[in-house]
Amino acid sequence: MAFAARLRWVALLVVPAVASILSKSLSSRRGLPLPPVAVVPGGRGWFRLFLDSVALEDPASVRCFAERMTVAYDAASDDYHNAPGVETRVPFFSSVRGFRHPDPDRWNFSYMDRFLFGYRDGETLFGAPYDFRYAVAPPGHPSRAGDAFFARLKGLVERASRRNGGRPVTIVAHSYGGTLAHQFLLRRPLAWRTRFVRRFVPVAAPWGGVVLGMLTLVSGNSLGLPFVDPLALRDEYRSLQSSLWPLPSPVVFGAARPLVTTRSRAYTAHDMAAFLGDIGMGAAPPGEMGRRRLLHHQIKSRWCWDTIDTMGDRESMDRSPLVH
Structure with missing residues (x-):
């Protein structure tokens, strides 16, 4: 207490x-x-x-x-x-x-x-x-x-x-x-x-994004409700501006690691534009992918703190980057 x-x-x-x-x-x-x-x-x-x-x-x-x-x-x-x-x-x-x-x-x-x-x-x-x-x-x-x-x-x-x-x-x-x-x-x-x-x-x-974001663009999302067909919500999810935010970033995932593999090719974090086109979404709005990259590069900011200590001295806050 x-x-x-x-x-x-x-x-x-x-x-x-x-x-x-x-x-x-x-x-x-x-x-x-x-x-x-x-x-x-x-x-x-x-x-x-x-x-x-x-x-x-x-x-x-x-x-x-x-x-x-x-x-x-x-x-x-x-x-x-x-x-x-x-x-x-x-x-x-x-x-x-x-x-x-x-x-x-x-x-x-x-x-x-x-x-x-x-x-x-x-x-x-x-x-x-x-x-x-x-x-x-x-x-x-x-x-x-x-x-x-x-x-x-x-x-x-x-x-x-x-x-x-x-x-x-x-x-x-x-x-x-x-x-x-x-x-x-x-x-x-x-x-x-x-x-x-x-x-x-x-x-x-x-x-740095999540691979789950790619899965949802392909298959939709049931919102965790067993009676909802995820494909029924796929087009809605694809329309959201925030649906592009969680796509894997090359800053974190690199260019060599395959994230999605099909019979014809593999997609890395550098292949997001091709991935969107191949799943039928077409091109992202002009400049949107570039905006994503700029935002992801900012994760190295010193104001991204990796700490949960709410009782420590303010001057001793850990301001180390979460991604190096």
Whole structure:
């Protein structure tokens, strides 16, 4: 208990993983004209879109879900946006309510149990859910969704600090949330980071990409639901800006290691453009693969800390690169 008492003053701000956003974090209204079985009752108002496992038990609703989740690339603005007729939002920003339970219909486990001991939501514990369909772009490139999230995250960090006596906060970021939080910190001035951020604790962040990202582009993803055909969601997943983010990076995987092997050829991390073309996706939006490479090269930043020590001296933080 003495240890817990010492921890309580360290405000935690959680940037969750994609899987943890599957509760009441993404809603939609003004849906596309779809079969009646796929239309939300009443046809108006906000409703939970991701994850609604009960609705996905109906194959017709799966198609409706896929169309509402799809994003489109606009060449004129060089950015991504929702499908026509779809409006989305991420509720419960600043709280962990939106991602505490990955499936709010079942409440079979809590994503946040290990964080709740000794912390109070909105006082010493804060959450930064986001629209995981989008990624961020390097400075100088448009990213409406990414820029908006970073602006809200900056304000939340500062508010959490003020709420806790002006002390800097600890940012705990899981999986994809770790890569987003890392990019956020890279884009903040050193003076701001020193003033407001005590620790950055990335947990299982895919710094150099994952081969699973290639598998999902080929075969789709059932969202862990046994009654969902993964191929039914493949086109939706391929449309997401964030689907290119976790592709393996040559910086980490190199040029010699085969990641996908077919009867005709093998693909390494240097062959992502050819891989996308051969699986029927065509070319990525202009500049998108180059943006990925630039973002992956930034993982060597000294602000990517490899530490979970929230009680140590700030001046002795381990700032060694996670990737050498």
